[in-house]
Amino acid sequence: MKTFEIAALVGGNLVGNGELEITHGADLADACSLSLAFSVGDASVETDAGCVLAKAGSAVAAPAVIYVDDPRLAFSIVCEILHPPKRLDPAIHPTAVISPTVKIGDGVFIGAHVTIGEGSVIGDDCQIRPGSQIGDNVTIGSGSILSSNVIIGDGCTLGSNVVLHAGVVIGTDGFGFARDKDRYVKFPQIGTVMIEDDVEIGANTCIDRGALGETRIGEGTKIDNLVQIAHNVKIGKRVVIAGQSGIAGSSVIEDDVVIAGQVGISDHVTIKQGAVIGAKSAVFPNKIVRPGFWTGIPVQRSADYLKQAALLRNLEELRSEIARLRRSGQS
Amino acid sequence: MKTFEIAALVGGNLVGNGELEITHGADLADACSLSLAFSVGDASVETDAGCVLAKAGSAVAAPAVIYVDDPRLAFSIVCEILHPPKRLDPAIHPTAVISPTVKIGDGVFIGAHVTIGEGSVIGDDCQIRPGSQIGDNVTIGSGSILSSNVIIGDGCTLGSNVVLHAGVVIGTDGFGFARDKDRYVKFPQIGTVMIEDDVEIGANTCIDRGALGETRIGEGTKIDNLVQIAHNVKIGKRVVIAGQSGIAGSSVIEDDVVIAGQVGISDHVTIKQGAVIGAKSAVFPNKIVRPGFWTGIPVQRSADYLKQAALLRNLEELRSEIARLRRSGQS
Amino acid sequence: MKTFEIAALVGGNLVGNGELEITHGADLADACSLSLAFSVGDASVETDAGCVLAKAGSAVAAPAVIYVDDPRLAFSIVCEILHPPKRLDPAIHPTAVISPTVKIGDGVFIGAHVTIGEGSVIGDDCQIRPGSQIGDNVTIGSGSILSSNVIIGDGCTLGSNVVLHAGVVIGTDGFGFARDKDRYVKFPQIGTVMIEDDVEIGANTCIDRGALGETRIGEGTKIDNLVQIAHNVKIGKRVVIAGQSGIAGSSVIEDDVVIAGQVGISDHVTIKQGAVIGAKSAVFPNKIVRPGFWTGIPVQRSADYLKQAALLRNLEELRSEIARLRRSGQS
Numbered sequence: 004m005k006t007f008e009i010a011a012l013v014g015g016n017l018v019g020n021g022e023l024e025i026t027h028g029a030d031l032a033d034a035c036s037l038s039l040a041f042s043v044g045d046a047s048v049e050t051d052a053g054c055v056l057a058k059a060g061s062a063v064a065a066p067a068v069i070y071v072d073d074p075r076l077a078f079s080i081v082c083e084i085l086h087p088p089k090r091l092d093p094a095i096h097p098t099a100v101i102s103p104t105v106k107i108g109d110g111v112f113i114g115a116h117v118t119i120g121e122g123s124v125i126g127d128d129c130q131i132r133p134g135s136q137i138g139d140n141v142t143i144g145s146g147s148i149l150s151s152n153v154i155i156g157d158g159c160t161l162g163s164n165v166v167l168h169a170g171v172v173i174g175t176d177g178f179g180f181a182r183d184k185d186r187y188v189k190f191p192q193i194g195t196v197m198i199e200d201d202v203e204i205g206a207n208t209c210i211d212r213g214a215l216g217e218t219r220i221g222e223g224t225k226i227d228n229l230v231q232i233a234h235n236v237k238i239g240k241r242v243v244i245a246g247q248s249g250i251a252g253s254s255v256i257e258d259d260v261v262i263a264g265q266v267g268i269s270d271h272v273t274i275k276q277g278a279v280i281g282a283k284s285a286v287f288p289n290k291i292v293r294p295g296f297w298t299g300i301p302v303q304r305s306a307d308y309l310k311q312a313a314l315l316r317n318l319e320e321l322r323s324e325i326a327r328l329r330r331s332g333q334s
Numbered sequence: 335m336k337t338f339e340i341a342a343l344v345g346g347n348l349v350g351n352g353e354l355e356i357t358h359g360a361d362l363a364d365a366c367s368l369s370l371a372f373s374v375g376d377a378s379v380e381t382d383a384g385c386v387l388a389k390a391g392s393a394v395a396a397p398a399v400i401y402v403d404d405p406r407l408a409f410s411i412v413c414e415i416l417h418p419p420k421r422l423d424p425a426i427h428p429t430a431v432i433s434p435t436v437k438i439g440d441g442v443f444i445g446a447h448v449t450i451g452e453g454s455v456i457g458d459d460c461q462i463r464p465g466s467q468i469g470d471n472v473t474i475g476s477g478s479i480l481s482s483n484v485i486i487g488d489g490c491t492l493g494s495n496v497v498l499h500a501g502v503v504i505g506t507d508g509f510g511f512a513r514d515k516d517r518y519v520k521f522p523q524i525g526t527v528m529i530e531d532d533v534e535i536g537a538n539t540c541i542d543r544g545a546l547g548e549t550r551i552g553e554g555t556k557i558d559n560l561v562q563i564a565h566n567v568k569i570g571k572r573v574v575i576a577g578q579s580g581i582a583g584s585s586v587i588e589d590d591v592v593i594a595g596q597v598g599i600s601d602h603v604t605i606k607q608g609a610v611i612g613a614k615s616a617v618f619p620n621k622i623v624r625p626g627f628w629t630g631i632p633v634q635r636s637a638d639y640l641k642q643a644a645l646l647r648n649l650e651e652l653r654s655e656i657a658r659l660r661r662s663g664q665s
Numbered sequence: 666m667k668t669f670e671i672a673a674l675v676g677g678n679l680v681g682n683g684e685l686e687i688t689h690g691a692d693l694a695d696a697c698s699l700s701l702a703f704s705v706g707d708a709s710v711e712t713d714a715g716c717v718l719a720k721a722g723s724a725v726a727a728p729a730v731i732y733v734d735d736p737r738l739a740f741s742i743v744c745e746i747l748h749p750p751k752r753l754d755p756a757i758h759p760t761a762v763i764s765p766t767v768k769i770g771d772g773v774f775i776g777a778h779v780t781i782g783e784g785s786v787i788g789d790d791c792q793i794r795p796g797s798q799i800g801d802n803v804t805i806g807s808g809s810i811l812s813s814n815v816i817i818g819d820g821c822t823l824g825s826n827v828v829l830h831a832g833v834v835i836g837t838d839g840f841g842f843a844r845d846k847d848r849y850v851k852f853p854q855i856g857t858v859m860i861e862d863d864v865e866i867g868a869n870t871c872i873d874r875g876a877l878g879e880t881r882i883g884e885g886t887k888i889d890n891l892v893q894i895a896h897n898v899k900i901g902k903r904v905v906i907a908g909q910s911g912i913a914g915s916s917v918i919e920d921d922v923v924i925a926g927q928v929g930i931s932d933h934v935t936i937k938q939g940a941v942i943g944a945k946s947a948v949f950p951n952k953i954v955r956p957g958f959w960t961g962i963p964v965q966r967s968a969d970y971l972k973q974a975a976l977l978r979n980l981e982e983l984r985s986e987i988a989r990l991r992r993s994g995q996s
Contacts, residue, residue: 027855028853028855028877029877030877030878033877033878073843075843075852076843076844076845076850078843078852078853079842079843079850079851079852079853080843080845080850082851082852082853082855083850083851085853086853086855089819096762098429098447098760098762098778100427100429100446100447100464114780115762115778115780116429116446116447116465116760116762116778116780116796116798118445118446118447118464118465132798133762133780133798134447134465134483134778134780134796134798134814134816136447136463136464136465136482136483136500150816150837151798151816152465152483152501152796152798152814152816152832154465154481154482154483154500154501154537156500157420168834168837168838169798169816169818169834169837170483170501170538170814170816170832170834170869170871172499172500172501172537172538172559175481175499175500175536175537175559176499176536178536178556178558178559178576178577180410180556180574181404181406181407181409181410181411182407183407183411185554185572186532186554186572187554187556187572187574188407188410188411188414189410189413189414189534190406190409190410190413191359191409191410191413191416191417193358193359193413193417201848203851205837205838205840205871206816206834206837206871207501207538207560207832207834207869207871207891209501209536209537209538209559209560211559215359215360215361215364216361216364223848223849225840225842225849227840227893228834228837228840228871228873228893229538229560229869229871229891229893229911231558231559231560231577231578231595233577241847241848241849243842243849245840245913246840246893246895246911246913247578247893247909247911247929249560249577249578249595249596251576251577251595251613264893264911264913264929264931265596265911265927265929265947267578267595267596267613267614269595269613282913282929282931282947282949283929283947283962285596285613285614287613300614300631300962310650311646311647311649311650314649314650314653315646315649315973315977316973317653318649318973318976318977318980319972319973319976321652321653321656321983322976322979322983324656324660325656325983325986325987325990328656328659328660328663328990329986329990331663332663332990332993332994429760429778431758431760431777431778431795447760447777447778447796449776449777449778449795449796465778465796465814467778467794467795467796467813467814467831483796483814483832485796485812485813485814485831485832485868487831488751501814501832501869503830503831503832503868503869503890506812506830506831506867506868506890507830507867509867509887509889509890509907509908511741511887511905512735512737512738512740512741512742513738514738514742516903517863517885517903518885518887518903518905519738519741519742519745520741520744520745520865521737521740521741521744522690522740522741522744522747522748524689524690524744524748538832538869538891540832540867540868540869540890540891542890546690546691546692546695547692547695560869560891562889562890562891562908562909562926564908578909580891580908580909580926580927582907582908582926582944596927598909598926598927598944598945600926600944616927616944616945618944631945631962641981642977642978642980642981645980645981645984646977646980648984649980652983652984652987655987655991656987659987659990659991659994662994663994
């Protein structure tokens, strides 16, 4: 891309050479004359980058500087074009084992050692990498990418442009049992999973099928590695869930919620639109979490959490104070 | 199943039509005339279900109502018959790579891209789904189901009717090292794993082999997704362990323990029969946890935990009180 | 090995028969005359082991006793020889799908259902077990072992004698997005992963590629199962990270740090050389953690944590004391 094209794409104000050729994104520190980099702060920047995205008013010495409101966002938008996800040429590897009843769209890549079960439908331009195992009656929308060793259970549905990273498991049985005298009887886990368009799910994350109904992940939601999503969870649109968090059965995560890493959400919880849950927090069963920032085990408003943490740090002083009061009362 | 058969199976009291044909289990809300549903509360129920399992005394309008003590358990028992786990017809896929020394029972399904190493024994009626990798000298009891991409290390033993979901790893090396001057020397991880009958293990859960002895999972125990069981852990019968919990080396979990999600059990801990550990709790090394409900980091009796949590919420008030006392003492 | 050879290897003081043949390591309780066992305490030991490693001064009755400073370390050193990791004879399974541009060293084993992409280099004596999927332009140093169903993304580099257990994912995309009005734009995840020599990584652990630069795991570092290492994390040499811990983006873990299980390290944290982080702890963003023992959410020095925990246990007493003071003040 030429620098003037980049400026036009991000709606930025270009200062310097508009005809420079840019081939890739890079950090300011590792950049060369063919690099696009970005600067988020106000500090003056030294870099070898050919082009830098920066906030208005920042002092950047580079052959081309493009001023934008949100340099990191602008950088991401340009890199969507400079670094599109890898797409292998359409082909079906001869070692793939595909039921004759599978419908495969145009432009699809299916790698080695893949299996696809009866009645499944693979949309146009999908990429299914080596070792992925797709069950029966699975539907995958166009443009979706399954990385290596992804597993999709029977009857699950993926929208378009879904990205599943290595080792993701979609549609495994939920965890539900009823206690009989001397054994656990399995509660039926016969529902499905529905993953809407533009969802991205990180490596080795597990998403259980609904027990009777469905588990749903809303459009544009992004989930990190090693996350657990239990049966019948409903996740809204544009939700972000960081690594190693877990959401127990039947909880509802509304649109635009942000959940940091290692968070635990118990069952039958509702997290309302606009709530942000801090790292390592826990929400216990049946709670409703309202908009705002929440932290702690169990979560409280982050302002309250910080106040309480400060009180805790002063607990010893409090105890000393009481001892002093007691002594002065006795004297 | 006919409704009179369902009533007989669960020992319930049938009111209404005993000859209705029921084909599947469903939620009250999604049910149709062919559905069995269940109601746990006392509220009056509106549903299109043909048959409802309910507690004596609840007001349910349906063509057939079966009154039982535990409707959810009864529903689960009926659904074991209506919705048995999927079993593919016996076959060995030509892409499976099976050592000639493997003994395979009757009625076994082995899917595509499976490997089975030397000297392993696969019992009757096992189902081994695509992409599973089974090592040498593994023994799998009859009727067990390995979902896709399951991995079983050399020398491990599974009982009968064991269910391993996608991506489960059994018999990986435990995590033990001895520090030498400038490096870690691996402590030998040469033991085994023994999984008893009727155990079910969730997706991407890992169970380490014993360092020198064995890691054991007792009969009828149920383990959720993304759980970590370290070397030499002994888990009793009918234990329940929810998602993302972890149990460190050599700990003992006695029969009928319940461990909620994201719990951490350190090494050399004993959890006594009848203990229940709340979500996100931690048990630190060498502790013995007695029967009852336990919560917190580290765990305390749940009643104490709740009392302490209430005190914590009042910490600011306590501080104000002390300030008042000090002022009144000075006046 | 003869017992005199064992004594020489570990530099110990042999008492008893130096010509005994020892075939394997075992626990004191399970040992036989061909076993090497070890005793860490001072208590007198009863065992059937042919040879016992023990601390000077301990009363051990065995045909051969070897006195050493660190019996567990000495046992580990001997077991490195008695129980070397399994190495299958060099061979490339016919079902492996290997790009013609891959360079494969001498003595390499490549199992069934493996794929290796364009331009990758597999060093001498590597073992790549069934179902592993290796991308393009991956370099693996000599003597490395990839267990079953391991996934290595394009362009990642492994040193020599690296051990990756089953289901490990190296080089998956990091979790970074920039919020546009009504969607998340992916921040580019186009960096790499560099795993240095002698690193061992546990089952189903995920290591993200750098966003723009690299994620690096230093020489001799040991990582347990189900751990999450985010993009651009730099881990030093001889670091130990136990199960289910997670390290968020761009954090730096210096040499010789020890991180226990279920720990969360937020982004842009530095853990200084010599720090030990206790189980279930959390380090919040941008912190620097200095040498010493740290525990809690968020971490504090373990001595402070224990003091605070004791104060918390006395919180009710504190409250009663205040009530008494108030009453006595009013009287």
